Amino acid sequence: MAKAAKSLPPVALLLPLSGVHAALGRSMARAAGLAQGLEKKALIILDTGGTPEGAGAAARQALKQGAGIVFGPLLSAEAGAVLAAVGTRVPVVSFSNDPALLDSGLFLLGITADQAVAPLLRYARGRGVRRVALAVGSDSWSAQIAAAATRVAAAEGLELQRGPGSQPDALLVGTIAEGAQQGPAARAAGVQLLGAFSGINGSQEPLAAIEGAWLSAPDPTRFADFAARFEAQVGAPPGVIAGLAYDAAGIAVALRKSGGEDRSALLSPTGFPGVCGAVRFRENGSADRAMAILAVEQGRFRVIVGGASA
Template sequence: MRFSAQKPEEGGSVTRRALLGGGLAFAVAGCNSSGVDFGAGGPGVSAPPPSGAPLVGETLGSGPVRVGMILPLTQNGAPSPIGVSMRNAAQLAVDDFGGPYITLMVQDDHSSSDGAAQAAQSELGAGAQLILGPVFANDVRAASAAAKSAGRPMIAFSTDASVAAPGVYLLSFLIETYVDRIVQYSVSSGKKSFAIMAPQNDYGNVATDRFQQTAAGVNAQIVVTARYSAGQMATAAQQVAAVQGQVDALFIPEQADAMQAVANALSSNSVKTQLLGTGVWNDARVLKIPQMQGAWFSAPDNSGFNAFAQRYKAKFNSEPARLATLSYDAATLAAALARNGGPDPYNERALTNVSGFSGADGVFRFRPDGTNERGLAVIEIDGGAAKVISPAPRSFVAG
């Protein structure tokens, strides 16, 4: 069976009997689960909230289970393309599957912590049994306080793992998951010693710490860790060049817009080794850089997003933001669990099912601490394109 992002930093069970439009399946990933089944028949959906609680925000769907969604629909008073795209993706999910099972209440947090807290409070007051969102880390912190007080779970979209907690689950693409996958693949491919060349910023800090921890766990050696300030890659590249005869690969957790400068610094210092990165390299700006050909990075398989994007464009006549699949999967999961989840469809056991779930970006599961695991592919940059060299797993090993 199968079933956060934060501001771009500068960062029961279900069987596989449901097929959504466009061929996107959303079901539990394991094979021996029991509980929720969103095929025909089975127990009914949860009881509606007490009468007299008015709905809030824009409502999508007409189901008896109320779910809140908090998105940055505006920022600095202007429409936010990311927020609007995520809202549209949620509508697509409700139209595909969720309409009879949930009523999704969508509110704008205005990209602010106060707005997120107010939205959470009003949605919980309107009977929301689950909150989806927000996107930015500080807004998740503010909204989660209200959710915890009400005893309701959240599925948020921040990439900052520090905001995760029991009952506050992150559906986003976490840096830690990217790092784990690329280390494991590299070691399995015979790489035993590594260098790290990382920016002095939050993303670089988290990625470097995780790479060091994961490498230690598989007895791999870190020969040098070279850090650099924005635009100051030359000295770090020199440090790597000095030891390149001792390393099998170089890990560079850098954003797409800075990778040309990194590549130039490496070339200037004649660094030639296997390059490793994270999913932020899955960007045309990186794929076309000559020095990056042959580099490896971990990322979701593109095929799921491409299928989603095709259907999104057909409905909204525009391209979706990359984060739109998060709100699509969150809304679909909320509807699937509501479909046959009994009076408490979003209990901890249901949300942390070890078999996980399969959404637009592949399999994922929530850990009890609120972080997630995702099934990621390893991709090689080849001829200016992304070529899968290690497919994403289609299911998790139970437990």
């Protein structure tokens, strides 16, 4: 098995190491470097510059250097250029969470609204919630939260309110900032606050404004070890996107140990563990992700339901 792994082609990581997202790209590169079992010679890190043109050039360079699988790009705007350059020659696992990229040929490793909303609303329904009000903004993540909530509410038999009406059982928000704005009034009215977040970085943030909220997020207990090692090396705590880069390197290690980096290997029914939640990829490029349910109690996160497996 070890001999087969050594003969595999290298893994390419396409990151914005220059341009406006350079700091984030460098953070992701450092996180990937912490993964155990992936030799430096097996990992090619290439700069996309955060642009479609740069991403396409990086993808072509990855193929020239013999990459057997591509992780990246970070931005959905870069994805088309990478796909145009790579085609179906090697699998592409993007860090994006943009549902518009589904069925495009690449896989999405980013935390999606469906992954955040579904377990939270199912948990809430099991605790007696029947009527949920939606309080999200107008940005892309908010639109994805609204669409996911509509699908899940219909499947779970929940009533979803988008405007004024009778008092709901729960109020769904998509960011901690929205929760802080809406939380005190909801709590005073006896309405359960629900937060479907793309990540909370495992940190104990000032959470007084969302005291009592139920949240869905990657399990902070699984994120903690990676976060400690990252901070010891870099001097600052990692964000969730850095965690995704670490998980990408972990997936690469798992693929190399199994002896394959092709699409069928990525579609393994057993999936892949990760600090941002275990994932199991589907044919259309989406993924099941194990998310935890947390409660905010006395300004701290308490894990109610752990994110064991996807």
